Amino acid sequence: MRKITAGLFISADGVVESPEQWHFKYFDDELGAAVGALLGASDTVLMGRTTYDVFAGAWPARELEGGEEAGMAKAIGDTRKIVVSHQDLSFTWRNSEQLKGDLLDGVRALKAEDGGPIxxxxxxxxxxxLLAAGLLDELHLFVHPVARGRGMRLFDDTADPIELTLLSSEAFTGGTLHLVYGPASA
Structure with missing residues (x-):
């Protein structure tokens, strides 16, 4: 069974909304290496439509520019990308496809396929x-040393409790914590 690993940039007060507006101040080589390792270990990337739009709007151009991020951009471009959306989508970025039907059924089928990590x-x-359904194997939280005060949080007030187990933790010199959680049964 394939493993699904998710990574999120999150503020100290739990905000995950619009990290492009606040997280780059804390982005350093340690954080870059951890994020690169997380995606680099995957042969498939699963993402929602909004995240796909952000990635597709940035990474193909970075690959073409041939700068410092070109290698990472090519690797992401070469990776199978599966996009979750209720709308019919068309893609211009290579190796992109849409997950059709029910999300949880589709993810169960993905996990049962041959292949490496997702x-x-x-x-x-x-x-x-995926957390609520018990389908996420690892949750990597990159907790930044900032309290945003406002914005969408990872869990809102209506979320049911989800028991997790801390698998590992690391403090980066820039102040970001890398916390890795798995299901409580792990």
Missing amino acids: GMSGSVSVVRQ
């Missing part, structure tokens, strides 16, 4: 649903 970056609504 990675996720962002896609909070998908992460929430």
Whole structure:
């Protein structure tokens, strides 16, 4: 059975909304290596439509520019990308396809396929649903040393409790904590 691993940038007060507006101040080589390792270990990336739009709007251009991020951009471009959306989508970025039908049934089928790890970056609504259904194997939280005060949080007031087990933790010199959680049964 394939493993699904998700990574999220999160503020100290639990905000996950619009990290592009606040997290780059804390992005350093340690954080970059951890995020790169997370996605680099995956042969498939699962993401929601909004995250896909952000990625597709940035990574193909970075690959073409041939700069410092070109290698990572090519690797993401070469990776199978599965996008979750209720709307019919068309894609211009290579190796992209849509998960059709029920999310949880589709993810169960993905996990049963032959292949390596399935990675996720962002896609909070998908992460929430997979956690609640017990389908997420690891949740990597990159907790940044900032309290946002406002914004969408990983869990809202209506979320049912989800028991987790801390699998590992690491403090980066820039102040970000890398916390890895698994299901409580792990």
